[in-house]
Amino acid sequence: MRQFTIRLTPSTPGFHSVDGAIAECRAVTRESFLHLNLLNDGTGVALYRLRGDADALKAVLADSEAVLSFDVFDATREQFHAHVHFEPDDPATALLTLADEHKLIIDTPLEFTGEGSLKLTLAGAQDRIRRAFAGLPESVTVWLERTGSTTRTEKRCGPPSPVASEKFWT
Template sequence: MRYATVVIDPSGGDFQPTDRALALDSAVSRESIQQVNLLSDGTAVSLYAVRGNLARAEAIIAEREAVIDYDVSGDHEGLSYIHFRPTPTVERLLALVQDNEVVLQTPIDCVDGGGFRVTLVGDDATIGNVVDSIPDPLSVSLEGIGEYHPDSEQLFSVLTERQQEILDAAVEMGYYEVPRQATHEDIAAEVGVAAGTVGEHLRKVEGKVLSSLVG
């Protein structure tokens, strides 16, 4: 079984206005898409993990004409359910997964600038066909390809993009070595956040990883 991880940049194409509005608002951070499905009536549903001013996120979603229904839950971090009418580009993108024998690994990481980091699992030929069929207005760059190891992939996938970034920095800087080679302040300076934020995210990382291992 093989995997390919690609980053899809929608900046040059007709992507979803709701997602673009969330991506461009400084008060809101799109962390990941937990699930997304194209429905038989041509509409779609998605479940976002969002962070920041969730009242602002709700206001942005409510203003979009393509949104049929929505719900936002949580405080500083939470989930946003959106039932929407997809653009032709998004509809074609979602149909690619339904029409081919590949698995779209979730959650899907949201990246700065409105893009997405997507991992597809299947055989090389089918993955290649799906990637080649991604609509032309979208820019696609390959990040990785190889044998799929579900245990390690799934364990890392329970973390948000920010948590992955902080964990990567912590490991590289020796935070988990004995004796410890880095502090929260060192990691904060490396990734550009407050030391308290580093501590908060590492506690969540450790909780998620341990829960996954025990489960």
């Protein structure tokens, strides 16, 4: 079993329409997804950790047609959480479907970087990871940051670099 720490960068703000609306809200900063999942009914749920103005986030979520329900909670002076039930779209749907189809484990939290990317660690059989990456949507750029086995022997890959699926994964 192998693990890969990668950085995903969507071509548009956010990984789905709701996430894009949150990303564009200047009063809120996305820190991480603590949970992200597609449900059997075809909808999605996300648990965010955020910073900033919780009331501004509530307004963004209330205005989004893709939000089915939400709860903003544990608001402190700067940090808070949001549970969002939403109608998913791409690239989030494609990414989560690939992880599910190839039986990959997504280690949480998934951390947002300052440039709108999402840093995450995947674990699974190397051939399954290779097949999953071959199916990534073109709307997402992938940067490999670290590889290793799940027994904690890791190898830094030097500065992050874009992953060329045919060259790297074969």
